[in-house]
Amino acid sequence: MVGAGGERAGESTYWGPDFGELATADPEIAAVALAELERQRVGLQLIASENFTSPSVLAALGSTLSNKYAEGYPGRRYYGGCEYVDVAENLAIDRAKALFGAEHVNVQPHSGATANLAVYAAFAKPGDTVLAMSLPHGGHLTHGSRVSFSGQWFTTVPYHVDSATELIDYDEVRTLALAHKPKIIIAGATAYSRTIDFAAFRSIADEVGAILWVDAAHFIGLVAGRAIPSCVPYADVVSATTHKVLRGPRGGMILCRSEHASAVDRAVFPFIQGGPMMHAIAAKAVAFKEASTPEYRWYAQEVVANASALAQSLEARGLRTVSGGTDTHLALLDLRASDVTGVDAERRCGLASITLNKNAIPFDPQSPAVTSGIRVGSAAVTTQGFNTSDMSIVGELIARAVVADPATTSGEAELASVADGVRELVRAKPAYPRRTGDLAQ
Structure with a gap:
């Protein structure tokens, strides 16, 4: 029996991950993996729930x-x-x-x-009352949505953000808790x-x-x-x-x-x-x-600083930040002033190699499949080494892509220009830099 490196059984004590072996054994899946690596390398990854793991983490996963x-x-x-x-x-x-x-x-x-x-x-137990943040206001499917087990098995009472400040209404949380006596109160969100x-x-x-x-x-x-x-x-x-x-x-x-x-x-x-x-x-x-390292603590601080810088850059270009800013790694943008929906903004940014997601905003007049907002996150680009100056440029690129209609010649040209700007940015600070012998060249 031949192992991953070509040795016969008994000649090696470890079969480590070998991408060359995958490329030989299953070229279709190898091509998918290489294409995804290239997508991550050449674009801006701004989905708030994504990041780039270290090679050490990937090695453990492939062990x-x-x-x-x-x-x-x-x-x-x-x-x-x-x-x-x-x-x-x-x-x-x-x-x-x-x-x-x-x-x-x-x-x-x-x-x-x-x-x-x-x-x-x-x-x-099924039927117990749970108090959790409303999904349209930033909560999660598992916090009581009817399409999730949580909303079907438990009696969920939603709390909301204040309509004026777009911050959690703690007075409402207390009032609802006193009225419904929940077994569990959930704090936490995906778009707050x-x-x-x-x-x-x-x-x-x-x-x-x-x-x-x-x-x-x-x-x-x-x-x-x-x-x-x-x-x-x-x-x-x-x-x-x-x-x-x-x-x-x-x-x-x-x-x-x-x-x-x-x-x-x-x-x-x-x-x-x-x-x-x-x-x-x-x-x-x-x-x-x-x-647990000082380097990671520096990274976490930079994630927050970069998210804030990106929100400010988008605000300056007419995309309103929900709640007026961010204290974390993400920002939620209201697109209604630009007369562009979240689903259109996501698609247009994708055409310009900017990956982000449409997202409902509080009191959203659009359906969850369309939305009036987008969500952006700074974790992945900070791993690449982006700083606050870079995030100002990222904000400009997003704002240009959002209003560029690909159905028009001028919009198509603008999205191509934005994609060029993205490539220039990531070329200087790539995710997973290329190495000698890299199969994805």
């Missing part, structure tokens, strides 16, 4: 840890041969506990949505650019005897980098993803107080998941180690 089945937890597995994957999982747990000051951490959730499902399972007053949520939860759950999927990386205040001291439980600003592999995790450890662990396994993905858990451990 032989993928081969191991390890149902259960370290020292309590249902399969033999787990002595090494136990080390990887314990490293991930210990590093996350130290990084976030958490009493207990579960690193097994496959995604943010499955982490959220586990939190519901640990703290509520401001820091959240976790102390206020804690006070409200205590007043009505509710569990305070913070869904920190979007901003946990900023917490790790000390760029925004931590939610961990205030929450009973925190769910999060390990990608986005945290710059790890795609996956989830749950942090909680020690008194809830058993309930959370049982909810993850065996209630909703079987065997954990040990290669992903090892990659999470790598990301937690990277996030």
